[in-house]
Amino acid sequence: MNIWITGAAGFVGSVLVRYLLEERPVDFAHLVLLDKRFPQTHTDPRVRMLEGDFYDPAVLEAAAAHPPDWVFHLASVPGALAERDFLLGQRVNLEGTLALLEALRARSPVVVFASSVAVYGAPLPPLVDDQTPAHPSSSYGTQKLIGELLLQDYTRRGYLDGRALRLPGIVARPPGPSGLASAFMSELLHHLKAGTPYTLPVSPQARMWWMSARCCAENLLHAAQIPLAPQEPRVFLLPALWASVEEVVAEGARLFGSDREEAIRYRPDPDLEARFGRYPPLRAERALALGFRHDGSLAQMIAQAVGV
Amino acid sequence: MNIWITGAAGFVGSVLVRYLLEERPVDFAHLVLLDKRFPQTHTDPRVRMLEGDFYDPAVLEAAAAHPPDWVFHLASVPGALAERDFLLGQRVNLEGTLALLEALRARSPVVVFASSVAVYGAPLPPLVDDQTPAHPSSSYGTQKLIGELLLQDYTRRGYLDGRALRLPGIVARPPGPSGLASAFMSELLHHLKAGTPYTLPVSPQARMWWMSARCCAENLLHAAQIPLAPQEPRVFLLPALWASVEEVVAEGARLFGSDREEAIRYRPDPDLEARFGRYPPLRAERALALGFRHDGSLAQMIAQAVGV
Structure with missing residues (x-):
């Protein structure tokens, strides 16, 4: 079995690669990593690293030397950047995804697509569940929703076997600019964790959905493995922890020391507070029934995200 | 003011063109017609006819000699054909629409997009209204929904002023193969009308939504004229008549002669009956409040569709 991962050097991608290589949850012959560039190399002889745009025909042709059984399509221009640079977002998130699906059409692999809760738009309804309609209010959310629709149509036609996961905010990205x-x-x-002072751009009461990258990687791998009938819906809202910033800070203080609470200051930005501080409860019944999981507790989420 | 129409030689397009030229509901300087070929010519000096694919850069550049204030984007690979020839549907309905929107981006015209009730997929819920979610179950419905999403994102960004109409079955197309x-x-x-024998592929009780091409053309023109705030939803379910085949036949007998009823036979095709015979009631409150209209009565619908 061969596995492809686009965006393999990205935040979630590199966690997924490490999980596959170090913990060996599944067997595979070749792991084909696609990304614009790879800051680190891999010594595992099963790994092929292909640098370039994942939708570049030359890159796709090189990857085709190891025809995929599973594809994790994680590569994406993130939300804030797709909003700022419209054409870049369209090229990568929409046209790139379309080109990838076309290249995969003749091979009918399982395709796990990293979609986003951004498809719901803002403001969110009082509860988000499997019936919540998608009404994107950003170019990123629009592009992700279009990716889901294409994946479902390709699946319905038997061209591939798609599964789209609407990912919540995933933590903890490496420090530095992310476009998110x-x-x-x-x-x-x-x-x-470090015990260093930090001023949050939202209030203590800001509530959002939390999932560690490790938990996300497990859900992505799970998505590739669940048996689904051809006509079953292929888009999944994932379970995630619903917690306020002050609850996360309190849990951090328990894990790392009581001085942590004093180091955190709050200077809410009205725009960020509106967009990221008012997440409602989330009920992901269909995904839970199929075995998708959240981190279990805030303590485990923090431990999986930054280590203890 | 300049008006562009893609698919201008098509069924709805040619009715819209005739309406604009012969009844002069609005003033314009140039009417730019785009289609693959035009079976008839126009003597009106305001008309420019451009043959070719509407998304061909050379065609779009020629059209740009008369920068548009209103664009009616009607060109489309119809449903049955888009299902049979996937790549053709993707190229025209998805990539073509995207190329057109990109070409219009710098000019910010009003863009009226002919979407379709096919976005709802099958089976339909017991009632279709403004809250009914779109769950396409065909490539055509998928491509139309993607067109709506792109139009809304371009509108939200201020690139153009879009309005998408989810058209029901429009009658009466000229006889002959249509791909529908x-x-x-x-x-x-x-x-x-002709009084000739015909065997319907659905049962007498089959119920669907009916709208004449003339009524459709009026709704398209209305869509270009209604004032909408930037953040208002830009996708409209249209009012349409909800009637069974036997009600339409009975009305036809009243209009054209009682012998009509005997000339109609029924040999239901289970697939067509399931897809086109079970349309539920339709409640298009938002569109009605904004002045969109159905034909008024079955008699008027038939009269507008085929004449009396």
Whole structure:
């Protein structure tokens, strides 16, 4: 069995690669990693690293030397950047995804697509569940929803076997610019661990959905393995922890030391507070019934995100 | 003011063109017609006819000699054909629409997009209204929904001023192959008028939504004229008449002669009956409040569709 991963050097991608290589949850012959560039190399002889745009015909042709059984399509221009640079987002998130699906059409692999809760748009309804309609209010959310629709149509036609996961905010990204407006969630966890002062751009009562990258990687792998009938819906809202910033800070203080609470200051940005501080409860019954999981507890989420 | 129409030689397009030229509901300087070929010419000096694919850069550049204030984007690979020839549907309905929107981006015209009730998929819920979610179950419905999403994102960004109409079955298409599985609706009306025998592929109780091409053209023109705030939803379910085949036949007998009822036979095709015979009631409150209209009565619908 061969596995392809687009965006393999990205935040979630590199966690998934490490999980596959170090913990060996599944057997495979070749692991084909696609990304624009790879900051680190891999010594495992099963790994092929292909640098370039995942939708570049030359890259796709090189990858085809190891025809895929599973494809994890994680590569994406993130939300804030897709909003700022419209054409870049369209090229990568929409046209790139379309080109990838076309290249995969003749091979009918399982395709796991990293979609996003951004498809729901803002403001969110009082509860988000499997019936919540998608009404994107950003170019990123629009492009992700279009990716889901294409994946479902390709699946319905028997061209491939698609599964789209609507990912919540995933933590903890490495520090530094990410193009994500929700990056403060990751920054908070890093600062809680390090014990360094940090000023959050949202209020203590801001509530959002939390999932560690490790938990996300397990859900992605699970998505590739669940048996689904051809006509079953292929888009999944994932379970995630629903917690306020002050609950996360309190849990961080329990894990790392009581001085942590004093190191966190709040200077809410009205725009960020509106977009990322008002997440409602989330009920992902269909995904839970199929075995998708959240981190279990805030303590485990923090431990999996930044280590203890 | 300049107006562009893609698919201008098509069924709805040619009715819209005739309406604009002969009844002069609005003033314009140039009417730019785009289609693959035009079976008839126009003597009106305001008309420019451009043959070719509407998404061909050379065609778009030629059209740009008359920068548009209003664009009616009607060109489309119809449902049955888009299902049979996947790549053709993707190229025209998806990539073509995307190329057109990109070409219009710098000019911010009003863009009226002919979407379709096919976005709802099958089976339909017991009632279709403004809250009914779109779950396409065909490539055509998928491509139309993607067109709506792109139009809304371009509108939200201020690139253009889009309005998408989810059109029901429009009658009466000229006889002959159309690529539409619902062509029997138009065939029925032609045969009712001519008094010629016809065997319907659905049962007498089959119920669907009916709108004449003339009524459709009026709604398209209305869509270009209604004032909408930037953040208002840009996708409209249209009012349409909800009637069974036997009600339409009975009305045809009243209009054209009582012998009409005997000339119609029924040999239901289970697939067509399931897809086109079970349309539920339709409640298009938002569109009605904004002044969109159905034909008014079955008698008017038939009269507008085939004449009396």
